Amino acid sequence: MNHAAPPGRAQPLLTVEQLDFGYPGRPLFTAWSATVSAGLTWLQGRPGSGKSTLLKLLGGALAPAAGRLLIGPVEAASEPRRYRQQVFWCGDGPLPFDHLRPPEYFGFLQGLYPGFDVGALGQHVQAFGLAGHLQQRLGALPSGAQRKVALAAALSAGTRVTLLDRPFDGLDPSARGHLLATLDSAATHASRAWVLAGPGVDAGPAPWPAALLELDRRERRCNAVSVVPATADIPFRRPASGPTGAAALRHRGPGADLPPPLHTIGRRMSTAAPIAGPASGHLSSLDGLPAAVRAHNADLLNDRLSVADYRARLCVELQTTFACSRASLWRFGGAAPGDLSLTCVAAFDEAEGPSSGGDVLNQSEYHGYFEALLQHGVYASIDVLTDPHLQGLVAPYFLPRGIRSLLDTTFKVNGKIFGVVCIEQTGAPRDWTLRERQALRNVSSQISLAVARFYARPRERD
Structure with missing residues (x-):
């Protein structure tokens, strides 16, 4: 699995310009800019540096206070629907629409994503061992099976940018091996980008070439992006859990930036517990x-x-x-x-x-x-x-x-x-x-x- 960096890596697929976001009393990003190119990108940072929050922002599950998000020429603020069709955020929360069965959930997502690959979905369902769970409602599935359903959807969506938060959590060795094999192929993809955050493989070293995107909590900015060779040690740490959905900033007018998707549906719905009340x-x-x-x-x-x-x-x-x-x-x-x-x-x-x-x-x-x-x-x-x-x-x-x-x-x-x-x-x-x-x-x-x-x-x- 020793691959050369994909030739498309020089051309950014995802661009972040002057991003501002924070929770009450806790600013995270101020005029933050970065680019993500084809292939794999490991998102790394100290606990509390904002890794999970950043993925939510990039996927539209949270709204930035300021700044621009672009996938190619498509800007989230001006073309939110087109932007969402090109990005899939897979968080670590419960699945939305827990009354649906997996085939119904996949069918719903297929209608949202023009590039959804039904053939690939069948392969992922088999490889993740989901065949025996297809007649159960999502809410009745154990957490590990729900995680596999979410990953099967993410790997099949066909979006230009796929965001995976803590993708290995809760996976058995067989499912972990299938995910590793899929990411092995993604490492050399010339037209799709994959951004991963969270604890890595138990063995430690990244088995593929990947770009490293580091977050510095103290500086609240992005350090230089470098290509990490396949033998590099990427010491992921389990991030501290932080506040979720309620901190999303709201529209103040037609020109404001707020792209929540599900895909938007699924992503926003995967934010933990029901909203108990307003702020x-x-x-x-x-x-x-x-x-x-x-x-x-x-x-x-x-x-x-x-x-x-x-x-x-x-x-x-x-x-x-x-x-x-x-x-x-x-x-x-x-x-x-x-x-x-x-x-x-x-x-x-x-x-x-x-x-x-x-x-x-x-x-x-x-x-x-x-x-x-x-x-x-x-x-x-x-x-x-x-x-x-x-x-x-x-x-x-x-x-x-x-x-x-x-x-x-x-x-x-x-x-x-x-x-x-x-x-x-x-x-x-x-x-x-x-x-x-x-x-x-x-x-x-x-x-x-x-x-x-x-x-x-x-x-x-x-």
Whole structure:
């Protein structure tokens, strides 16, 4: 396994420019830049230097406060969907969608990654000894089998960049040998890059040529990248566990950088436990929400905003204030009872930015959701994947978007049901607090009054 460095190594596939990121009271990266080329790259650093955090940033599971991420010419901020299709992050947490069986999970990922190699997947499933687990739900699998499922997906995704955090953890000798053989081939790949972090092979020396990317916790910058020969000793240490997902910085406008994927779905969902509650900064921001909405209402009624711009501003305000993944506005259509519909008229996604909507949900297809929403006026779901009222929406709506939790409120105009204000969370389930539910209900009431006044004016409106 003594390979020459691949000729493509001189051309970077992944570029990081001026990256800033840190947790509260703990800055990690300041104006940090680096490049990763084809072949293997070992990510090395002291405990707490940010190795796992960096992989999450590169894969889009965390959002940088500033800087640029590029795979070839594709920039994460300006083309988040294309960027995500070219990077696969395999973390060490539990798998998402634990109600699915492995074939269903693989099929879902196949729809997200254009280069997903079904043939290679079959080989990895056999080599990892997963054949006997294919009829079990992911949540029922032992941790080692879950790890193998995640690795089989990562090795089959066909992305230009593959990020593996602690890839050897929990593997039996046979599975470890298969992973080593796969990485042996990856070392000479001219058009794909593999970045690995975490404890290495027990024997110590890296069995392939690899680039070494070192993180210096004190300097918070990248040391020089060098090519490590196959006989070099790479002394990996088990990194100290650090804070996860809750520290992700949020969008402040359409130009902000936030590419969370699952692939995005899987990656964000693999962040440990359900979100117990919002951070204190988020709670304080709820106090200022009524005033912000009043200001947007005033701009609409004084013709300083068009209807489209008003909707867009509200969505940005909601997504930022609730620190959620997505905020959207929906309008009811249809007149006959039982034949209603909901059309999304505006949305703001922390990954994709603003959208004019367009999704349509029909009561005839999703009766359980409409019935619960209309009956209660406020519908909070901690986990949409297990909510009995939402099962019809799982495959066509929630899975493709990676949505795990939602909070919806209806509002009326002149006594008639008119619209829905919706906030959604990707990743781990989110337990909506009573304060959040009340805040969104109040926002709906404010919007209701503004819309009623707007349409009462003797002028043609949108």
